[in-house]
Amino acid sequence: MSSDFPLLSVFLYMLWFFAFVLWMWLLFAVITDVFRSHDLSGWGKAAWTAAIIVLPCIGLITYLIVRGGSMHERTQAVAERDERAWRAYLRDAAASSSSADELAKLARLHDQGVLSDAEYARSKTKILA
Template identity: 50%
Template sequence: MDDYPLLNVFWTMMWFFLWIMWFFLLFKVITDIFRDHTLGGWGKAGWLIFVLLVPFLGILVYLIARGHSMRERDQKQAEEQQAAFRSYVQQTAGAGSGSADELHKLSVLKDKGDITQAEFDQAKAKILA
């Protein structure tokens, strides 16, 4: 361990994590280029070529020029995903519990004697249909 001091381990780890962050940022920018609906095909091609041919400068310029709209697209996508999730949960929970609640109410009415067995069966068939 004497031939590789602790400070060198620190620097190696730092460069490794910076390298990982660089690739994360590169993929994030490339994904954002293709996700942007306001850019045309030539605009996307131009940004992609710029980012791939001169990566450090290309990503720096992209973040300066389009970083704000990049954040807005991320927020819009997150809101759309949240709305879709809520809609799915409401549909799933609402469909099952609505039928169950109606059947429970009918069962209570039948037990009280407010409706007959025939009326119960007819209403049950209507709810389950």
């Protein structure tokens, strides 16, 4: 039948390819969620992983029925944690670069003779504190 309709054959191959990509993405998402779950013990994670590997269709569907409702909550919690870490990193990086800039300015003013040694030491301790 597919040799009579080459366009239908191409469509079916594309459909199977899409189904395969969707299946792989679902496997990846579920296994990631299993290991991301803090409420599962090590044995629970091992059991879910074994169920998904040994009986892929049944294991995956069972996981989605039993624990699928809270997958988005775990994903959102990880995203929020990563966002907080990123913002903290940016805040620290911005603070350290501004301190470094101020120290460089002080050193330049001290080298030019605008600041005395005592003023330079006082200002330096204030910036570093």
